[in-house]
Amino acid sequence: MQKVFERPKGLTDNEFAYCPGCLHSVVHRMIAEVMEELDIIQNTVCVCPVGCSVFMYEYMACDVIEAAHGRAPAVATGVKRVLPDRVVFAYQGDGDLASIGTAEIIHAAARGEQLSVIFINNATYGMTGGQMAPTTLIGQKSTTCKMGRDPQISGYPIKICEMLATLDGPSYIERVAPTSPAGLVKTKKAIKKAFQNQIDGKRFSMVEVLSNCPQQWHMNPIDTFKFIEDEVSKVFPPGVYVDR
Amino acid sequence: MTTRKLIKGNIAICHGAVAAKCDAFFGYPITPQNEIPELMSDLMPANGGIFLQAESEISAISMVYGAACAGKRAMTSSSSPGISLKQEGISYIAACELPCVIVNVQRGGPGLGNTLPSQADYFQTVKGGGHGDYKMLTLAPWSAQECYEFMPLAFDLADRYQNPAMILMDAIVGQMLEPVDLHNNFEICDYSKSWATIGARGRAHNIINSLWIDPEVMENLNLRMQAKYAAAQLHETRYAEYRTDDAELILVAYGSPARIAKTVVDMARDEGMAVGLLRPITLFPFPSARIAEYAKNGSRFMALEMSAGQMVEDVRLAVNGMADVAFYGRTGGVVPTPTDILNVVRASFSKPPVFSSYPSERRSVK
Numbered sequence: 069m070q071k072v073f074e075r076p077k078g079l080t081d082n083e084f085a086y087c088p089g090c091l092h093s094v095v096h097r098m099i100a101e102v103m104e105e106l107d108i109i110q111n112t113v114c115v116c117p118v119g120c121s122v123f124m125y126e127y128m129a130c131d132v133i134e135a136a137h138g139r140a141p142a143v144a145t146g147v148k149r150v151l152p153d154r155v156v157f158a159y160q161g162d163g164d165l166a167s168i169g170t171a172e173i174i175h176a177a178a179r180g181e182q183l184s185v186i187f188i189n190n191a192t193y194g195m196t197g198g199q200m201a202p203t204t205l206i207g208q209k210s211t212t213c214k215m216g217r218d219p220q221i222s223g224y225p226i227k228i229c230e231m232l233a234t235l236d237g238p239s240y241i242e243r244v245a246p247t248s249p250a251g252l253v254k255t256k257k258a259i260k261k262a263f264q265n266q267i268d269g270k271r272f273s274m275v276e277v278l279s280n281c282p283q284q285w286h287m288n289p290i291d292t293f294k295f296i297e298d299e300v301s302k303v304f305p306p307g308v309y310v311d312r
Numbered sequence: 313m314t315t316r317k318l319i320k321g322n323i324a325i326c327h328g329a330v331a332a333k334c335d336a337f338f339g340y341p342i343t344p345q346n347e348i349p350e351l352m353s354d355l356m357p358a359n360g361g362i363f364l365q366a367e368s369e370i371s372a373i374s375m376v377y378g379a380a381c382a383g384k385r386a387m388t389s390s391s392s393p394g395i396s397l398k399q400e401g402i403s404y405i406a407a408c409e410l411p412c413v414i415v416n417v418q419r420g421g422p423g424l425g426n427t428l429p430s431q432a433d434y435f436q437t438v439k440g441g442g443h444g445d446y447k448m449l450t451l452a453p454w455s456a457q458e459c460y461e462f463m464p465l466a467f468d469l470a471d472r473y474q475n476p477a478m479i480l481m482d483a484i485v486g487q488m489l490e491p492v493d494l495h496n497n498f499e500i501c502d503y504s505k506s507w508a509t510i511g512a513r514g515r516a517h518n519i520i521n522s523l524w525i526d527p528e529v530m531e532n533l534n535l536r537m538q539a540k541y542a543a544a545q546l547h548e549t550r551y552a553e554y555r556t557d558d559a560e561l562i563l564v565a566y567g568s569p570a571r572i573a574k575t576v577v578d579m580a581r582d583e584g585m586a587v588g589l590l591r592p593i594t595l596f597p598f599p600s601a602r603i604a605e606y607a608k609n610g611s612r613f614m615a616l617e618m619s620a621g622q623m624v625e626d627v628r629l630a631v632n633g634m635a636d637v638a639f640y641g642r643t644g645g646v647v648p649t650p651t652d653i654l655n656v657v658r659a660s661f662s663k664p665p666v667f668s669s670y671p672s673e674r675r676s677v678k
């Protein structure tokens with residue numbers, strides 16, 4: 069019988085430890101597929117974050133570095149500057165990229181580092197138990213804003229794509245929502261483009277993935293997709309922000 | 313071929329880095345070490361290396377971490393407040409057993425302090441400024457010549473022990489102009505770095521990580537690190553001695569205060585006091601065994617520092633109650649004068665103080 073679906077070579081044999089329905093797994097798989105399709109598994113260095121995806125090094129078949137919380141873009145810069153012919157990518161959550169690591173991402177983007185960044189925005193701190201993230205929506209509940217995020221106390225969600233799009237450094241910035249078949253196709257295409265750009269010698273490329281957290285949102289996975297489409301996408305509109 | 317140049321310690325650090333075949337420098341401006349990134353921005357590209365001014369010290373050390381993961385010789389330099397910011401990265405680099413070199417041209421503190429000479433970062437340097445049980449192999453140059461020569465040594469130690477190495481200076485050592493022989497008598501070894509994350513290229517994928525959920529595995533890493541540190545204590549302890557053989561009182565000082573102390577040794581000897589100088593060159597590993605030997609033989613000690621008393625604790629630990637350990641220090645950027653120190657030495661020999669004939673000294677004694 070013909071095999072029509074198998075594990076991409078970009079993944080190791082380890083089983084994902086993510087919660088059921090968590091999009092971290094889906095995006096991991098897409099990155100692995102892209103590495104295989106572009107034939108760069110043997111030439112890629114992944115820099116993984118602190119967050120639920122901290123164990124990414126267990127799953128990616130390429131070389132992997134575990135960075136300190138928020139520092140992945142700086143670590144990736146260090147690798148890419150001394151190994152310019154390797155493909156270097158960083159994978160970061162919203163706490164990692166949009167809170168503790170804001171300086172690192174802004175400056176990597178401003179310098180136009182030849183990196184690919186996959187940014188998983190799930191509007192919460194998944195790993196530490198669902199605290200408020202810089203991307204938590206106004207009114208959205210978390211363990212540190214139990215009545216919902218109040219702008220009087222906690223200000224407003226940070227829109228990273230829009231911020232980075234003001235810079236001249238980036239070559240490509242897109243926000244995607246993998247919550248429908250069409251969204252999944254778009255997400256994979258965007259990730260592939262972020263890697264292809266780097267191979268082509270373009271500068272900084274980032275894909276923000278509107279992700280979910282069934283565990284900390286206290287929702288079943290299907291409802292999380294609806295929430296992303298109805299609520300999250302209103303604050304963080306999907307689309308291409310930079311492409312040059 | 314050796315060229316002799318009149319240069320600052322900070323400049324000598326840069327030439328030493330080039331002699332050490334440093335591949336990458338990442339830094340952020342802070343006085344009194346700005347000569348280092350300024351010159352490195354020329355020297356690194358001129359020698360086929362990478363220079364990058366980072367957005368912060370946190371990023372600079374993270375970039376060092378990345379370049380070290382890639383198997384390259386990477387370094388950063390800063391001064392006290394900036395070194396505080398680097399502690400996160402240093403802890404990660406130590407935990408991942410990566411080599412790199414960090415230069416700290418210390419300034420007066422705490423807080424923003426000032427840009428004057430100080431040695432108040434000793435604890436932060438040798439007692440583990442970041443989190444966790446790690447140590448940095450620490451070299452303390454007292455001259456521009458040593459700044460030059462300690463760079464290849466620091467890179468070699470870092471590679472050999474797969475551990476961050478620090479060059480701990482004070483603003484005098486960094487800023488003072490001195491003649492330096494820019495020789496090339498260094499053996500630069502090529503260390504195999506099969507662990508480096510440079511793309512798998514057919515082998516099993518490499519992982520550089522410091523997260524170990526299983527406590528036994530985490531403890532094993534700690535045990536391996538401690539074994540490294542014990543080996544370094546045995547094989548890498550470096551110090552210099554001056555007129556210590558028959559010394560009743562041994563001054564213990566590193567960096568600029570050691571140079572002042574050397575003058576004081578001669579002044580005291582002229583007055584018939586048997587005083588010597590022991591200068592730790594490695595602060596970790598500390599020359600504890602040597603100090604203990606002198607303590608056993610009846611010497612007493614006086615630690616001299618530009619701090620409120622930090623290294624003196626290691627002297628006391630080495631002496632372990634066998635001998636008297638006194639301390640004299642100035643803080644906040646004040647540099648002790650020879651007469652300041654001579655008077656404490658005289659007091660320890662029950663002699664009255666003398667007054668300096670140097671007007672500049674009289675001003676600082678007030």
Ligand SMILES: Cc1ncc(C[n+]2csc(CCOP(=O)(O)OP(=O)(O)O)c2C)c(N)n1
Pocket residue numbers: 118119120121137160161162163164165188190192193194195196201
């Ligand atoms: C310096 C530091 N501060 C805090 C933490 C604790 N911590 C671990 S993961 C995390 C948040 C991660 O959230 P996010 O980046 O959104 O990723 P997610 O888990 O949601 O995928 C925090 C705060 C840490 N490891 N290091």
Ligand code: SF4
Pocket residue numbers: 085086087090091092120190194195280281282283284
């Ligand atoms: S806690 Fe949330 S982000 Fe983390 S694995 Fe579970 S669902 Fe995914």
